[in-house]
Amino acid sequence: MNDDDRIFKALADPTRRGILDALFARDGQSLTELEAVAPDMTRFGVMKHVKLLVDAGLVVTRRDGRRTLHHLNPVPIRLIHDRWISRYVERQAAALADLTQRLESS
Incomplete structure (x- = not known):
């Protein structure tokens, strides 16, 4: 599976889009916070869901002490916008x- 396929697959699910929206609203959330x-x-x-977003490169994780924060x-x-959407x-x-x-x- 290429990078574009991973990104489109990640964006296809409403739960994953909700996670991205939550991170857009407030970046650097823990898994516990994203459960909401x-x-x-x-x-x-x-x-x-978070792992799939990380694999697609849409979310980056960083350790902060005992917590893992998602960005x-x-x-x-x-890149998807520039390659696909803007063309149309x-x-x-x-x-x-x-x-x-x-x-x-x-």
Whole structure:
């Protein structure tokens, strides 16, 4: 599995997106704090989701004494945006700009 596949797989799950949102809101959370994202899930289940995010490079961990803190790494998402999303948005934005110009000149 290549890096893009890992990132898309990680982003495909709503629980993992919730974890990323939580880290975006407040970076550097412990696993215990991240468990609040999925209160119906076991600690082990949340841990599996976090591990997949780490494997995809979307989350970076750092030891702080006895705790492991999880930090958001937005770089892979930006690379996906630059490679995939912006390519499709650019054409649509250009078409809207052309339409606006034609309507204003009429």
